[in-house]
Amino acid sequence: xxxxxxxxxxxxxxxxxxxxxxxxxxxxxxxxxxxxxxxxxxxxxxxxxxxxxxxxxxxxxxxxxxxxxxxxxxxxxxxxxxxxxxxxxxxxxxxxxxxxxxxxxxxxxx
Amino acid sequence: xxxxxxxxxxxxxxxxxxxxxxxxxxxxxxxxxxxxxxxxxxxxxxxxxxxxxxxxxxxxxxxxxxxxxxxxxxxxxxxxxxxxxxxxxxxxxxxxxxxxxxxxxxxxxxxxx
Numbered sequence: 001x002x003x004x005x006x007x008x009x010x011x012x013x014x015x016x017x018x019x020x021x022x023x024x025x026x027x028x029x030x031x032x033x034x035x036x037x038x039x040x041x042x043x044x045x046x047x048x049x050x051x052x053x054x055x056x057x058x059x060x061x062x063x064x065x066x067x068x069x070x071x072x073x074x075x076x077x078x079x080x081x082x083x084x085x086x087x088x089x090x091x092x093x094x095x096x097x098x099x100x101x102x103x104x105x106x107x108x109x110x
Numbered sequence: 111x112x113x114x115x116x117x118x119x120x121x122x123x124x125x126x127x128x129x130x131x132x133x134x135x136x137x138x139x140x141x142x143x144x145x146x147x148x149x150x151x152x153x154x155x156x157x158x159x160x161x162x163x164x165x166x167x168x169x170x171x172x173x174x175x176x177x178x179x180x181x182x183x184x185x186x187x188x189x190x191x192x193x194x195x196x197x198x199x200x201x202x203x204x205x206x207x208x209x210x211x212x213x214x215x216x217x218x219x220x221x222x223x
Contacts, residue, residue, distance in 0.1 A: 031209065033211070035213075040118075040215060041215065042141040042198070042213045042214055042215035042216060043154070043198065043200075043211075044213075045210070045211070048210065050208035054210075058176060058210075086223060090153055090154070094209060098144075098159060099144070099156070099200075099209075099211060100156070100189070101153040101154050101155070102153060103153050104153050104154075106150075
């Protein structure tokens with residue numbers, strides 16, 4: 001039982017490049033989330049998915065897209081990376097209120 | 111006004127003392143309240159959650175909730191150097207069964223040996 005897994009752990013991009021962050025959970029949770037964490041800003045919700053086939057915007061969705069591929073997987077895509085997207089990205093899943101986090105992806109955009 | 115506010119700290123306490131971490135929230139409709147611990151470079155891990163007014167104890171940790179004052183706190187008894195971390199407060203409310211979480215910016219705790 002791995003919980004929530006994320007790939008990659010680290011990534012460096014140049015401005016304008018695209019990439020997809022992958023997230024998977026094996027806890028059979030319906031809800032999944034993507035956050036970014038910046039110094040002094042706390043965790044901010046980018047997108048979330050209440051169930052397979054549904055996605056909704058969070059607090060800071062601009063510049064991102066998501067796909068809920070199936071119940072296990074929820075991916076986050078940066079179509080044209082910008083330096084402002086340099087951050088640590090966390091995926092999380094939850095059931096009945098309790099949320100569990102993946103190990104995070106540290107992304108740097110040059 | 112931020113929806114969930116925490117003092118950023120650092121809060122420094124000597125080993126063996128009680129650490130008291132505080133959090134206020136603005137949405138009176140908030141239903142559930144969580145405390146997460148985050149070590150530097152790691153992901154948040156759940157310590158406790160509380161739904162009802164009053165105290166909830168789990169080992170050395172006690173969560174306290176006062177909905178009238180929109181205030182939730184975490185007490186850590188017999189603080190250890192290994193408790194040194196950032197503590198995140200989170201509140202949720204449910205819409206059609208989906209929980210949206212709002213996090214505070216966290217309080218950094220330093221336990222001095």
